[in-house]
Amino acid sequence: MTAKRPASTALTGLAAAAMVAALPMCAAADTTVGSGAASGAAAAAKVNMAAVLKAAQIDPQRPDQTLTDGAAKHVRKVERELAERGVLEQRYVDGHYGTATLDAYSAFQRSLGYEGLAANGIPGERSLTALGDGAFDVTDVVRPGKRVKLDGATFNQRTKAMLLEAQRLTDVTFDVEQGSYNPGGDPTSAGTHDGGGAVDLYVDGMSPGKRTEVVRAMRKVGFAAWHRTPAQGDWGPHIHAVALADPDQSEPARAQTGDYYLGKNGLANDRPDDGPEVKPIRTWEGYQRTQ
Template identity: 65%
Template structure:
């Protein structure tokens, strides 16, 4: 339910609400951004692109105050940028391993060229578009898929999010009741587009005290959500827990921004204040959680 930026989020909402297509079957969000530097790429072309690494970079890098690369992602990001350059969508000066907003915009343009729209052309790589871009250029490894749309607690989610929520419930030993699910464009004006795509849910805190809410947020973070305990004092919404599944390829642009802010130690709100939730380190995606448990 919680918005991050008023201007950009509202603009993204207006674009996303027009076409509910996903990033895994043909699919606009433009990303207006300029880079202060324009240095040529130095990394060599990779033969394999790690989709998990690219997804993390595509969420974090546009939110950085500088043009640094996400650790471990630069070779894969550079390979994607070289391919976008070859498609005539990205100037050579931006082929640098930093998946900034110029790269996001170029990738979104490529998605649109394939017929994607809405959340499927947000600039966040999906498996189908990434493999298409890699044809004759690179192989795609560690593929991430949101899965089919389904329900959890009577609210619409995708199978990846459902699995994450189910695991959190197992650890907590309690059912999590959803106030809002995913793929809900325009369903709640206070959401500012965060629930337009997949991966975003709001969880009821009815019957939870402060300690219980903190515990829920902590466990959600452990299994791969960017999650926060939201209060009425922070915005025009009831008390709830807001959670976004990191690296869900169907994330709306505002939800992508929230996950990037979470990685950078922020609260995912318009004020960009420091994160106010329980510290969980290292931050992990669902796939990383599965590999370590």
Template identity: 75%
Template sequence: MTPKSRTGRLAAKAATGLAATAVLASGPLAASASSPDAGTAAQALPEVNMEAVLKAAQIDPQRPDQTLTDGAAPHVRKVERELADRGLLDREYVDGHYGTTTLKAYADYQRSLGYTGLAANGIPGKRSLTSLGDGTFDVTRVVSPGARTTFDGATFNQRTANMLREAQRLSGVTFDVEQGSYNPGGDPTSAGTHDGGGAVDLYVDGISPKKRTHVVRQLRKVGFAAWYRSPAQGDWGPHIHAVALADPDLSEPARAQTGDYYLGKNGLANDLPDDGPKVEPITTWEGYQRSP
């Protein structure tokens, strides 16, 4: 036989390809190829930054107006939309401001999940926020208090204990704990700030005023709202009081103090300006860990 010319071979190959295409077009693969979902990867869900939502949940209820917390409003709106869809929040409050109405609505949502006590404080925790966003948004920048542990003989969650150890290292002062966290009714003068997580009082006996200020500065640096408390301010002895920012286990009075701290106040009922050393920018434990 005489070999086919190059032109003839190419023509035959093209004809074979056209035939194969015709078979595919008429076969079962044709339907999937023409389907609008074919070859399209599942779209990622929107994200809700838990750190940002926690920041707004601390600050916004303490504001005298409807000012939005920088960087938090888009994430808060997603949370509020889900609360509204469940009939827990009126649509008019889906505005990115995590005020007292949103705080109450979120607490109602937590109770609908069977949570009680601190777990229904209106401050999003990882489990409740993940449940709220199921199929609607993904939770990022998760903040977890961790299991309960001890530091200097007092009870704290793991996150607060880690913060205290780091502030102790930075300050060069060995901390002497007067009162820890999760201590409801332990000290009536505390007005409930130590009922939940994140709160600590430190003795200052034998520490000079300059060193006291240094300790408060280091506590603030690692993510506490911290102040030196003098007997002139209330019915208590001299001590350093601190509350961990963004702790989901905060009691209501402790949450209010963290909001006041962000707003430049002293965290007391007299609502006076902050009297502690300025540490800027204000950061959380997670922000401190990410810093260079």
């Protein structure tokens, strides 16, 4: 539930160039190859996928051209290759993963034969590896994994692992109201749950303090998470969350994660974050490194 109005797009107006690649031309997910290293010369540059994903979530939500810390140099390498393929104007090779870069990356994904979520403009392992062929190697790969079930709802393996860890931290067995990959499942969601990483949890029987504890734990393991109330929209009380850095996110979910990084509540009203502060903000992979 709790949809965020998507950021405006700025199409480049350039057609996607045909991509000659060894990868199969199909509409399969852009996230499931066995190796994180791109082919190419031994001395190829490195592109940190996790850093690029962070910028891809935050930068389209920024009101200005501020660069995401630690990501700009990696984004520039991605943008240079997009420009080489004719899907991004040279003036946008600036290290800012804004709407022009988001649209250009989507065009590149479509040139590989991807569609739907696999052409969402967010780098997946397959497409980033193909883009870097001969130009850069891909490091710090983020893999959502295959689709699995938890409490009857569909998630990817990464999101399920995050939920199980948040359950462990809070000693609460979650009651899932809505999972991921659920297009049209709830019209009030407005597409937030169409892709990966999204979850709504029932909060019946939880005290206000316990609800806050669950939101805090979910943020700790790498979710943008909030306790939603009927006063905020046409929904009952629930906990809504989206996994940070999930390459399978829908556009509304991506916008929510960007807003979370920017200290907002992830709703169309663009108000300040109303959840418990958890600093620093970490992804699931970052959380795992602290354990």
